[in-house]
Amino acid sequence: MNFSARINAVLAVLLAALIALPLAVTSNFAYDILIRILLFAFIGTSWNLLGGYAKQFSLGHAAFFGLGAYTSSLLQINYGVSPWLGMLAGGVVAMLASLPIGWLCFRLRGPYFTIATIATAQVLMLVFLKFRDFAWGAEGTTMPNLGSAPLMMQFEGKAPYYYVALGLLLLSLVVTFYISRSRTGYYLLALGEDQDAAEAVGIDVPGEKRNIFMVSAFLTAMGGTFYVQYIYFIDPNTAFNFDVSIKAALVSIVGGVGTLFGPLIGTVLLETTAALLQSWLGNQAGVQVTVYALILMAIILWRPTGIMGFAKEFLLRKKLRATP
């Protein structure tokens, strides 16, 4: 078997294991961790399309997460629309919102693009906090509990939620896979390295950035819908939480930006660390993010290519040693 066939075999086994995993998991705590890993890997993978390939480092993806969450919740509670449809509607809303947001933020480059994205997400949160009669204001609301209603994205037990999250993650991986192999993927890589040079060779830089921002926003919003359905609650602080923006970037950087599986690997590492810390030290404020920050710093100072970059280097070195 050659190298890529071996990789494919490993991936197939992993996928089968992920599908079979609920047979082995019994505790709700373990399910909760698994679902969080899948969800944040999904959001990280969506962030990675814009941040990893096009190197536009957004710290405002909570804007789209929140828009997805609010769109489906408003549709469900006010009009009885199924969150499955609400999830798509939320994606469309986020995609449309990404147009003015991108139009504004892409005027700035590098770190100031990042800051502008933080500001837009904050503005959205403040708007939802402020206008009370529009969407429940600061108190938020709980989702109506319908018991077992798969058509309304409500299930008995945690296993179905696990499969929904797994489905989302697979969706984002497939989208990333196809984009990264397409012409667009190479355009994104080129403009991520040097926007001016990319423009000079005829790439429509503003257009490519706008399009990938729309895809990234759409997917992130789907995660928002899933999350509020999973926790049965929505308020501006949950939906537009800065932590969502941070985590989306963090898992990708730790795992390796601009790689297909980087965000997933980063999420597994960070969430496992968080769970271990929690069982070891309890819920002491600040411990978890302190450790995240140290991991992030270590990665930046020693391995800016993330775990994936490290793994690639390792495999390459092994290969070089193997060839005489």
Place this chain on the structure above:
Amino acid sequence: MLETVTQAVINGLLIGGIYALVSIGVTLIFGVVKIVNFAQGEFVMIGMYITFFLATQLGMDPIVSLVVSMPVLFVIGLGVQHFLIRRVLGLNDLPQIFLTFALSLLILNVALMVLTPNYRTLHTSYSDAALHFGGFYVPVAKLIAFGVAMLLSAILWVFLHTTDLGRAMRAASQNRDVAQLMGINPHRVFAVALGIALALAGAAGSLLMPFYPAYPMVGQVFVLMAFVAVVLGTLGNVMGALVASLLMGIAESLGIQFIGADSGLIVVFLLLLITLAVKPSGLAA
């Protein structure tokens, strides 16, 4: 009506002086080192806690504690440059953005662990005092803060324009490579820029303490304000950042007065977004 507006403008202008200290630091680092310091707000927080503990443990007046907080943060600035920022210079955006971002998360969360999320307030003899000018009300603590902030800004301006080191810093911010060719040692200049910027953040913290509570997340408000001011005032422009900060203080205060207590930040962010839409290069350009 006019009186309400004037009062709101006074309040905004005074707090704008504090915003100016923070944003001048951010813009100085950006101008000279070409790095955005996401952790600037956390250094304000450190300044606040230094002042808080000096006042509660040793009974030192917050204004006097400037002589401690500024040098301590200057030294921290040298360390941040030497041990962290120096290692990512010349690399691409990712390490440059996320190194100081990680530093901000680290300081904030260590503070949460060590100092707890509790609010700490300091009550001085002048915390509640106020002057009255023809029906207008000017709180003394804020007036002192504003005065010292403007004095420090003026000292910085004189330093940048009259001393060799200051000129070297301005040269490095205009063109790093040419400055290096002229015999300017970039690492020395960068370290001093970081030191000064952090000292200003520390000063902001000390000056805030008589009328503002200290808590681990306190820096986030100020750093967001500073980012907006730095964009508004044209990136890297010290004078622009100063003027923009004062304007933002006023905008925030008017927003609070006329739209509602929780809308100050909305007004400021909208100001940023409008600037980006209309004149993305900032007001001073």
